[in-house]
Amino acid sequence: MGCMELTIDPEWAWEPRKGFRGLPRELRDTIYNMVLIEPSKWERRHSPLCDLCPRDTGTFERPVFDDKSSCKCRLRRNMGLLLANRQLHRETAPTFWSQNAFHFDTASDFAENVGSNLRQEYVELLQRVSILRVTWQDYQTDWSTRRERPPSDSEGSAMWQALFRCTALKYVEMGTENIFRTWTPFGEEDFDVTSFIPKLRARLPQLKEFALAMILVYDVNPKTSRVDLVTGWWDAPPMSQRHLLYIKATKPTDLDEITTADEAKEAVRSFNTNFAVHVRFALETTLLGVDENNFSTDPNDLFSPNYALANDLNDNNTSQVLNLRDETAAIVRLLGLPISQQTRIRHVKERWREDARRKSAGKPTVWEEKYRSVMQERQEAKRAQRVEDAAKAHQARKDARETRREEAEAQEQRQQRKAQAKERSKLARSERHAQEIREAERKRVRSPK
Structure with a gap:
């Protein structure tokens, strides 16, 4: 009988799940774009769940770039995707570095982070860069500590390199402070790196737009945006009472017309002395209720008219077209405006959805979590206060015992001194009595019988 061979064909074969990395690369790139590409620094808004997000239409929304401590809305999200593993990092890094806009407050920040810390392979991917900070005026004396130090010559050169x-x-x-600045009252050149501007076309062949920009700040609360007529100083109310409005104005520069450092310097001067003044005039007279006759060309002058924001301005119309006095137009962005009724309703619904999601997961709502956190902080504060009070009471009892011991020792020492003094006095009396007896005996012996 010959050998028989049995063959069993399996109905299915087990294959490991491919997961996310099993998706086509085109689909993964689409997901990366949705997750990693975020709005620019100036356009980010507070999350509806953030404590700084306004709950009513009368509160000005504080921009995320104005607070670097208490709010996390300014931070980029989903950065953990770049740190998951090396393959994901290789796939996501080009999207992150090339499609996002990166903002730096000062020239030194840019030179340090991009020039020194960032890998060259990622430096070559950057496509959008902003080196700009908020312009706090000199009359805003209470905000002076928030103004950044102007760049030095070495910092400016490092930034351009x-x-x-x-x-x-x-x-x-x-911002123009990174290119050219006259610092002294006599107009002497304190900082000048305009020689780098004509080189932009040759050094950056893909550059499409080079723009000069500024961000102005106005307190549009009529109750606080005023000058004390007695002292002549600008009022300094608490930050919670201010209605701060930030205006971002940008002017593109035609690099084909700038071939020398003098032409670059003239472009900067034109921006500061013409464009900036015209923008301020249009802003204050059109949107902030300042009469044309009361407008000052010096941004640091103290003037009495109160700023009052137009009633129809909210987060639905942050972009405004201003007709300037030189018959040109400028598009400005208004940041920090109050939220509209539609935005308020959308935020309320978002908070409701978040509460429903938490409840379905068996977790406390945001309000309950905050309440528990506040109660826990209060309980911890009470416990800490009780511990502190107990420590103080223990120290007081210890001090009282020490005081009583010292008083007892002092009393004992006084009694000992009294006893010693009494003993010395008794001894002195005895000696005097003995001396008197001896003197009397000598007299008796010497006297004739």
């Missing part, structure tokens, strides 16, 4: 390494840049936005 780092900028030239970003060979893929397409959009650059910059």
Whole structure:
């Protein structure tokens, strides 16, 4: 009988699940774009769940870039995707570095983070860079500590050298203090790196736009935006009472018309002395209720008219077209405006959905979590106070015992001194009595019988 061979064909074969990395690369790239690409620093808003998000239409929304401590809305999200593993990092890094806009407050920040800390392979991916900070005026004396120090010559040169390494840049936005600045009252050149401007076309061949920009701040609360007529100083109310409005104005520069450092310097001067003044005039007379006759060309002058924001301005119309006095137009962004009724309702619904999601997961709502957190903090404060009070009472009892011991020792020492004094007095009396007896005996012996 010959050998028989049995063959069993399996109905299915087990295969491991491919998971996220099993998706097509095009689909993964779409997901990366949705997750990693975020609005620019100036356009980010507070989450409806954030404590700084306004709950009514009369409260001004404090921009996320104005607070660097108590709010996390300014931070980028989903950064953990870049740190998951090396393959995901290789796939996500080009999307993150090339599609996002990166903002830096000062020239030194840009030179340090991009010029020194960032890998060259990522430096060459950057396409949008903004080096801009909020312009606090000199009359805002109570905000003076928030103003950044102007860049030095070395910091300015380092910034431009780092900028030239970003060979893929397409959009650059910059404050004029990083290019040219006259600091002395006589107009002497204190900081000048305008020689780098004519080199932009050659060093950055993909550059499409180089723009000069500024961000102004106005307190539009009529109760606080005023000058004390007695002292002549600008009022300094608490931050909670201010209605701060931030205005971002940008002016693109035609690099083809700038071939020398003098032309670059003239472009900066024109921005500061013409464009900025015209924008301020249009803003204050059109949107902030200032009469044309009361407008001052000096941004640091103290003037009496109160700022009052137009009633129809909210977060639905943050972009405004201003007709300037030189018959040109400028598009400005209004940041920090009050929220509209539609935004308020949308935020309320978002908070409701978050509460429903938490309840379905068996977790406390946001309000309950805050309440528990507050109660826990109060209980911890009470416990700490009780511990502190007990320690103080223990120390007081200890001090009282020490005081009583010292008083007892002092009393004992006084009694000992009294006894010693009494003994010395008794001994002295005895000696005097003995001396008297001896003297009397000598007299008796010497006297004749």
